[in-house]
């Protein structure tokens with residue numbers, strides 16, 4: 001009754017609600033070991049990006065885990081200065097090579113740019129050719145989605161945005177829900193700062209779960225896919241152990257009420273350059 005392990009995207013593809021984030025994981029042993037350990041723990045979803053400079057190590061960690069490729073959901077993203085039709089097709093092939101895979105499960109436009117409609121055409125082509133199972137965007141505000149959807153053949157399947165108890169972005173959530181765009185949370189633990197949230201200690205005692213677990217559980221009960229990053233084995237395990245309990249509606253609301261609308265990461269408008 002507590003299982004909420006998969007989201008179904010608007011094209012029917014199933015995406016594990018909990019994945020491993022890899023931003024700031026050092027390329028080499030640190031990433032290989034974290035990815036391998038996460039997969040052995042039960043994770044089946046890894047989020048990376050060209051800009052994280054660890055795709056090769058993510059690929060190696062997956063190979064060393066001995067989990068079958070088709071059982072792992074791999075996401076990567078095209079960086080801002082590689083956007084545009086031809087350059088995105090090239091960036092995609094380079095990511096595939098570094099990840100030692102023949103296809104991706106999800107490819108995202110990392111940040112909205114002036115040229116993103118051209119980038120999207122490349123993603124649509126990759127999707128139609130079967131090189132990627134789902135395509136989406138990241139850090140898109142409503143205005144960026146509106147602009148993209150006007151000229152798109154395919155509506156994005158995912159919008160990966162900053163999301164945590166302090167930043168709920170209700171209007172964006174409603175817009176995405178209306179257009180069947182799955183929301184995915186980045187920095188779901190506020191870089192570890194969730195432990196400083198005013199209310200969470202009480203909830204932690206009530207449910208016998210850590211504050212991080214309470215917050216990750218709140219995210220998946222909000223219907224949001226979440227990708228906490230950790231290189232620490234105990235925390236990788238802890239973050240995965242969120243499927244055997246359920247927060248009450250009242251407690252869900254208490255956490256949602258912590259929303260101040262204050263970002264901890266960049267505002268997408270600051271990144272709108274190319």
Ligand SMILES: NC(=O)C1=CN([C@@H]2O[C@H](COP(=O)(O)OP(=O)(O)OC[C@H]3O[C@@H](n4cnc5c(N)ncnc54)[C@H](OP(=O)(O)O)[C@@H]3O)[C@@H](O)[C@H]2O)C=CC1
Pocket residue numbers: 020021022023024047048110138139160161185186187188189190191192193210212213227228229230231232235236238239265
């Ligand atoms: N699309 C985008 O623009 C962006 C995407 N992302 C993606 O989202 C992922 C997650 O976001 P990220 O910014 O990494 O931040 P997170 O909110 O996932 O926080 C990661 C930090 O929290 C610590 N941590 C992990 N688990 C726990 C725990 N149980 N208790 C206390 N501290 C913990 C980690 O330390 P330790 O490793 O030592 O455990 C690390 O310092 C990224 O890794 C990346 O894949 C992130 C930013 C932007």
Ligand SMILES: O=C1CO[C@H](CO)[C@@H](O)[C@@H]1O
Pocket residue numbers: 023049110
């Ligand atoms: O995913 C990300 C991680 O951090 C980068 C900053 O260095 C962000 O721009 C990016 O969105």
